[in-house]
Amino acid sequence: MIFVLDVGNTNIVLGIYRDKELINEWRLSTDDQRSADEYGIQVMHLFEHSGISIEEIEGVIISSVVPNIMYSLENMIKKYLKKDPIVVGPGIKTGINIKYDNPKEVGADRIVNAVAAHEIYKRSIIIIDFGTATTFCAVKKNGDYLGGAIAPGIKISANALTARAAKLPRIELIKPNNIIGKNTTSAMQCGIIYGYIGQVEYIVDLMKAELTKLGEEEPFVVATGGLATLISQETKNVDEVNRFLTLEGLRIIYEKNRG
Structure with a gap:
C-alpha cells in the first residue's frame, strides 16, 4: 500500500492506494502549529478505524504548498510509519x-x-x-x-x-x-x-x-x-x-x- 498526502492551504487530503486503486481517502485541516505527534495520533486513528496496518504501508509521498508544515509531517511519517517520504519538488521524476x-x-x-x-x-x-x-x-x-x-x-x-x-x-x-x-x-x-x-x-x-x-x-x-x-x-x-x-x-x- 502507498500513503499519499496532498497538503493544501486549507486541508490535507490523505489517501491509501492498493496498487492503482484508491481504497481510503480522508481530510484533515491544515495547521502548521500541530506537532509531529499530534498529526501522528490523528493518522494512526484513521488507519485503525479503516483497518489498515502500519506494516502494510510500503511507501509515502507528499506534495505541499505549505512549507511551514513540512517539518512536522516528515517527522510524523518517519516516527510513526518508519518511512522516508518522497517529497514532490526539484529533482523528482514527473514525466512532464x-x-x-x-x-x-x-x-x-x-x-x-x-x-x-x-x-x-x-x-x-x-x-x-x-x-x-x-x-x-x-x-x-x-x-x-x-x-x-x-x-x-x-x-x-x-x-x-x-x-x-x-x-x-x-x-x-x-x-x-x-x-x-x-x-x-x-x-x-x-x-x-x-x-x-x-x-x-x-x-x-x-x-x-x-x-x-x-x-x-x-x-x-x-x-x-x-x-x-x-x-x-x-x-x-x-x-x-x-x-x-x-x-x-x-x-x-x-x-x-x-x-
Missing part, C-alpha cells in the same frame, strides 16, 4: 516538461495535477483546480507544462466580501435558482457563483484559443477540487470532473520515483 520561466515557482499541487492529467488523458489538456486558490493549467499533448492562471478561490472571494462589507452576511455557497436575486443572500450567491462560472468560461476560452494557435488539438478540460462539481454543472466548458486527480498524480509520481 515544465516550461515556466522559473520551474521552481510552480506549486507542487499544479505539477501533480499536470502529471495525472497527462498520464490519464494523453492529450492537450486544461486543468482547473478549485482549492483555496483556483488554478488553471495548460499542458500540451507531448507533456509540456506551459503555465496558466491563478485566481482567488470561491471561498476566499466570499469571505473577503463579507469581511469588508459590514452589512453583508456570510452565505452558503449554493447555486440560486435565478440570476436576479430577490434578497441579499440570493443576490450574493448570484454574484459569487455565476460570476465564478463566467470567469471559468472566459479563461478557458482564451486558453483554448492560445493552445490552438500553438498547433494543439481542441484541449480537454478537467476540473478537480472541492467546488468543482458545483461550478462544472453550470458550464459546458468543463468536460469532466475528477475528484481524485491530485491523489492519482501522487501515486503516478511515486511509481516513477520508487526506486
